[in-house]
Amino acid sequence: MDTVIHTDKLTKRFGDFIAANEITFDVYRGEIFGFLGANGAGKTTAMRMLCGLSKPSSGTATIAGFDIYKQTEEIKKNIGYMSQKFSLYEDLTILENIRFFGGIYGLSDKQLKEKSEQLIGTLGMECEAKKMVGALPLGWKQKLSFSVAILHEPKIVFLDEPTGGVDPVTRRQFWDLIYEAADSGITVFVTTHYMDEAEYCNRISMMVDGEIKALDTPAKLKQEYAVTSMDEVFYRLARGAKRSE
Amino acid sequence: MRTLKFLLQKEFKQIFRNKALLPLLFVVPIMQLLILPLAADYEIKNINITIVDHDHSPYSHKLISKITASGYFKLANYVIGFNEAFDDIEKDRADLILEIPQGFERNLIREDGAAGQTDGEQLYVAVNAINGVKANLGSAYLNRIIADYNADVRMEWAQMPRFNLFPTIEITSSNWFNPTMNYRFYMVPGILALLVTMIGAYMCALNIVKEKEVGTIEQINVTPIKKYQFILGKLLPFWFIGIVVFTMGLFGVGWLVYGIIPLGNLFLLYAYLGVYLIAVLGLGLLISTYTETQQQAMSIAFFFMMVFILMSGLFTPIDGMPKWAYVITQFSPVTYFIEVMRMIVLKGSEFANIKTHFLIMVVFAVVLNGWAIYNYKKTS
Amino acid sequence: MMDNISTFIKKEFLHVFRDRKTLLMLFGLPIVQIILFGFALTNEITNAKIVVCDYAKDDASQQIIGKLQASQQFDIQRILLNHKQIETAFKDGEIKMAVVFPANFNSDLLHQHKAQVQLITDASDPNTATAISGYANQIVMDYQNELMQLQRVPYQINTEVRMLYNPELKAAVNFVPGVMSLILLLVCVLMTSVAIVKEKETGTMEVLLVSPFSPFLIIVSKAMPYLALSLINLTIILLLSVLVLGMPINGSILLLYAVSTLFIITALSLGLLISNRTASQQSAMLISLMGMLVPSILFTGFMFPLENMPYPLQLVSHIIPAKWYYIIVKSVMVKGLGFSAIWKETLVLLTMTMLLLVVNIKTFKIRLT
Secondary structure, eight states, X not given: OXXXXXXXXXXXXXXXXXEEEEEEEEEETTOEXXXXXXXXXXXXXXXXXXXXXXXXXXXEEEETTEETTTOHHXXXXXXXXXXXXXXXXXXXXXXXXXXXXXXXXXXOHHHHHHHHHHHHHHHTOGGGXXXXXXXXXXXXXXXXXXXXXXXXXXXXXXEESTTTTOOHHHHHHHHHHHHHHHHTTOEEEEEEOOHHHHTTSSEEEEEETTEEEEEEOHHHHHHHHTOSSHHHHHHHHHTTOOOOO | OHHHHHHHHHHXXXXXXXXXXXXXXXXXXXXXXXHHHHHOOOOOOOEEEEEEESSOSHHHHHHHHHHHHTSSEEEEEEESSHHHHHHHHHTTSOSEEEEEOTTHHHHHHHSOXXXXXXXXXXXXXXXXXXXXXXXXXXXXXXXXXXXHHHHHHHHHHOOSGGGGGSOEEEEEEEEETOTTOOHHHHHHHHHHHHHHHHHHHHHHHHHHHHHHHHTHHHHHHTSSOOHHHHHHHHHHHHHHHHHHHHHIIIIIXXXXXXXXXXXXXXXXXXXXXHHHHHHHHHHHHHHXXXXXXXXXXXXXXXXXXXXXXXXXXXXXXXXXXXXXXXHHHHTOHHHHHHHHHIIIIIIOOOHHHHXXXXXXXXXXXXXHHHHHHHHOOSOO | OHHHHHHHHHHXXXXXXXXXXXXXXXXXXHHHHHHIIIIIOOSOOOSEEEEEEESOOSHHHHHHHHHHHHSTTEEEEEEESSTHHHHHHHHTTOOSEEXXXXXXXXXXXXXXXXXXXXXXXXXXXXXXXXXXXXXXXHHHHHHHHHHHHTSOOSSOEEEXXXXXXXXXXXXXXXXXXXXXXXXXXXXXXXXXXXXXXXXXXXXXXXXXHHSSSOHHXXXXXXXXXXXXXXHHHXXXXXXHHHHXXXXXXXXXXXXXXXXXXXHHHXXXXXXXXXXXXXXXXXXXXXXXXXXXXXXXXXXXXXXXXXXXXXXXXXXXXXXXXXXXXXXXXXXIIISOOOHHHHHHHHHHHXXXXXXXXXXXXXXXXXXXX
8 A cells, every 4th residue: 555644753842832742653545534633632733744834843754755844845736735714715706716726736727627617516516606705605615625625636635624613414515525535546634523524534543632542443443442433432532631622 | 927827816806806905005095195295284384473562663563564574474463561472372372472672663763873882672582482393493584584674774774885894695595406395396205105105015914914814824835836926926916006006196196286297217216116115015024924913913014104104204304313313214215215206206316316225225125025035934 | 780890891901911912012102102203303404414616715605614514404515616516416315405605705795795605405305495594594694793793783683582381492392292192092092993893803792792781881891991001101101201301291290181081081982983883903993093093193283284284174173182182282281381271172172072972872872772
């Protein structure tokens, strides 16, 4: 199996506070990798380091074969990112957002045209294509930002709590999009604190107090802790947590 | 280049879609340029004078009418006691009191040519000096009128040839570059410079900080966009808008409304403006890299703008400042631009005249932008 | 009830005092302004750069040049040889004035008793041009008078000038009352409106409004910290102007504080009005800055003489509260007058405050239904 993310003792300190402590794991091509943990466990910090938004304090990592310290610009060409906060431009239309982000990833005019038609078709947003993004309901916005994040066909897409505040039906639809992306060969790295979503992942890791406490397939984890749901796995692991927001 | 094209498209769309921003960018500056020069007129005229005349003689009357006919003074009150006059000063009805003592005429005329023993006749002037400039000029004007009057009296009473032996120096003044001493000619280019500065620095700083606040900057930071591309994408639209506003102000208001026709080379003026705008936008950029919220950016920009504008030399002369303050003015790009505006527009200066100014502005542009780019981090 | 109100007020104080950056700016601003206005911004001109073009090169011209050089106002850059160089010097922005002595200056003066001096000023800056040609006139006149004094002159009128209130003609005497009104406005209008709109934006205002207290009391308690801050600022400004600038407070301090409190309340009501009408911090800031601060600087009269403005603009100045406060501060602080001299201005401020408060209460009720 191809390793697309490899980290070794990756650490981030803010002064005395260790947000992420010696994180070590591998993620393989085409995988849906769930990154779980309570609020404040250090998920977002870890993810920001992998995306090149934040410099690690120590440890090493390679993303798509590129070094996290020296080749951040190479990494950026090969990843997509969808942040916790909705971050498309609300005062641009759907089409304009797609064109903009596609454009800065270097898609040609022809590709842009094809891609945007295809994307709007898949999302069923033909009527809204010329509407301001700010006017869309939250669920639509999330689906749109995901589609924009994989517009340039990255090797890996990072999703930071992509379904926060979204209704269950839309969440289900959102996961369909994720599967589709994974089928097309994109590796998906997703953080969430919905435990039902954890079940959709191929493998998951559990972060508690900045450290990875467990890493395996959902089935194996349930077996290991001798419980029937991921909720219980999470509860067992997180019970000992010292920090929470 | 392609990336830049997409960035620019996006910025222009966002700016022209913002209905609250557009009037601020284009209408408010023009309004200010129309109103401010009318309000900011420093010329001292219509000084209110109250006269205390203890003499009531033809000579005192002659002096009074000479004062009121001068055009500088308006007779606010004509009273018989000093206390009444002082009341006028306290209530701001008068700026100046002239007191003519009793026996003014008698003492003045009695003193014929042969008996020039006394030291002369005394007049008393009291000035409300809270506004020092006005007080200074007012008393200087009054002194000049009294001196003229004095000369008249002397001519009348002493026409013997020997008095012509007194040497007199005639002073002729010519006011170059603005012979009518029109204050608008001075204020309009200066205020235009200030407006362009404010638009550049504020809008640029706020625009970037807004992306930080909303979080879209994160999305940009994970893309392969280069620092310089992102910054150029932010600078160019405001650079362009600055040039448009300047053009509207220079031709639409300066030329059409106030009749100010730039004397110097327009190409030189715009070249300087171009460099200046880069420097000012760099300042805005720099502010944005040090702030997290729009409120902070606004406060800091306000602080700098206040200092720069007050010390720019437009409202008070730089030549009167103490050394430390003078040094500060030399570190403010605004000072140079206002000076260059005046030089090119009013005096017709050429490149050879302003080459030092040009060089300094290039240094400002490079340092401010370099510092901002250095400080702008895609990663934390 | 009183207990609860004090809880509210305490909370507001906490908000204000925890925001260090803003607080720093609040107290830093008056200090910087006092230093700028007190020391850097004077209308006096010293060391104005001039050139002399002396075709005479005789005793008289040398003596006048010596006097120009010796005066603080002028700094002679060069002695030019011909007229043509003057224009270049002006265009380089190197000089503000040129003094030209024609040939035979001294002999004209001695034999024909009449000689000419030409002053050429750079009138692209009329302020400076007027001022320095005035100084130069004075110096030449002095020289002439010295010549005259050698002989006794009959029919002489002398004038004795007294500068009231400000014998040293310090710019600060004029500026400090202006700075006071500006700072108080800035703190009260800008800060209050932004603070209240912020609560609207973040939604905490709703929480407060559903609490069992009258909304008016909530608003009043929001305004309290700013009243306190403004009074502290006022004290800082007064201390600085007395201790650093050496300005006396000639009138009653108590009266000064009383009227200032009234003005602060006027400004706070304005801030409330703005916050009632706007939904975002950004628009509150823009309205406060563009709509309040700029007109206040313009129409208060301390930067630009009101009497020179076109009549419509003079009318506008009447509705600016800062203008009335400025007159009051000048009367009390500088002229040392009592209440009888300022009751009219006080009444105007009082009426404005009442009006603003009434409008505030009215619009507030509408918002709640």
